[in-house]
Amino acid sequence: MTPGFPTPETACPVLTQVGRAQFFDEIVPAGRPVVMRGLVGDWPAVRAARQSPQALVDHLGAFDQGRPVRVIVTDPSEDGRFFYDDALTRLNFRKHEGTVSQVLARLLAPSDGSAFAAQAVTAPDILPGFSAANPSPLVDDDVPARLWISTQAVVQTHYDLYDNIACAVSGRRRFILFPPEQAPNLYLGPLEHTPAGAPVSMVRLDAPDLERFPRFPTAWAAAQAADLAPGDALFIPFMWWHHVQSLDRVSVLANFWWNATPDRGAMAAVIHAIAAVRDLPARQRRAWAGLFEALVFDAETPPGRHLPPERRGVQGPLDAAAQQRLRDTLIRTLSQA
Structure with a gap:
């Protein structure tokens, strides 16, 4: 159980020892989420995370070239949730720039209660050498790893226009997933003004307002849960909605996005x-x-x-x-x- 959040009755299927042939011949065509237990357990980054937060910081910091990344920060009153303000006039987080090393150092510093994250850090550009040391066992090298580095945080239910392999490096992650056909029951937010590019659901999973969102129980009945520990990975198919909770102070995830068919608008x-x-x-x-x-x-x-x-x-x-x-x-x- 995740404190403050309910758990769907259905859990994503779990597989072990998944290889490239099984992944592309069976898992991807099925179009359903699958947890791949221990897929990247041999990554040096995962081994460092299991050793200590400082060991992980040293491992990632060795690749940092000092290039700026976007960092988002919420106030302590937001309980780690990246979303809108109550009036939907602005986002509830601030944006600034910093280096990966600065973000990592802040993770190790005493917490002031705020949540912060560096999102979609493209490894070849920002951390060259990370992918050579921590290669994907499934997708080709031309699919770049992107790192998501944060404190404990909540990313609101959203979808991506890609197939996705999300690999937990440090910290536990809870994903709650909804099939694409549940979009009418998830109550989309503004299309023109989004937290990170894709529309998000307006329903808070920890406190759903069923008077405002009466069809949400239908979506919840179709939800699936996936819990990742360091070394585990989750396949998230194209346009599957996912709500993401980072459960530990030092939280790092690497993901691989790809789309076999280019987006035509x-x-x-x-x-x-x-x-x-x-x-x-x-x-x-x-x-x-x-x-x-x-x-x-x-x-x-x-x-x-x-x-x-x-x-x-x-x-x-x-x-x-x-x-x-x-x-x-x-x-x-x-x-x-």
Whole structure:
């Protein structure tokens, strides 16, 4: 149990001795979260963390070139939670720059009750040599490690537009995960102003306001929990919502993001659909939903298959030339709207 937070009834499956073939042939195609126990237990960084916080700081500090990273800091009154203020007019944390060595030194100093974090520190740029010493056993070397260095903290439920392997280096981590289809029951925050780029759920898992968020119990029934100790890893599939709790004072996680299919502006398509479709009369929205299903979401009957290949246009495969024509059409259509 995590103090202050409930525990979902369902736990993520746990596997041991996961190799590259099993990961890409079975785990990734299944599209479900999986804990991989001890995946990076042999990393020198993990061995140093198990020895002592100072040993970990010495290991990471040896790679630091003094380049600045973004650091976020909350007041003690926020209980380590990175989020919005009550009025949603601003974020509840401050931003400044520092080096990784400065962040690590602050982790070892006496706590003043505030939470702070250096997030998504790209190892090749900021800590060159870390990846050579601590290589991923699953993804290729061209997928960079990113480090998340923090005190005890809570990152609000959000999603990423990548597949993700999250590897605990130091400190325990609790993940609570929700499948993508639970988005309507998680009550998204502002799309234009987010804590870290992706929309977050407005529901506090430690104190859900069910009058304000009445559908949240449906999401909670689908939630899964994953607890990581140093050396463990978690596969988080594309767009799975995840709430992250760092449970120890010296908390370091390395993650690997990758996407087999380059993003073609899917979020922009969502925003355009909001502008163009959402406020239409219900009868018209249902009609558009049928067309979206036929042209975008019907995997069993791909659009355009009934047409000659040379006449399928955007209903057929989108090569580079077709994508450019489609972009030109969008620009022309939006300029006329």
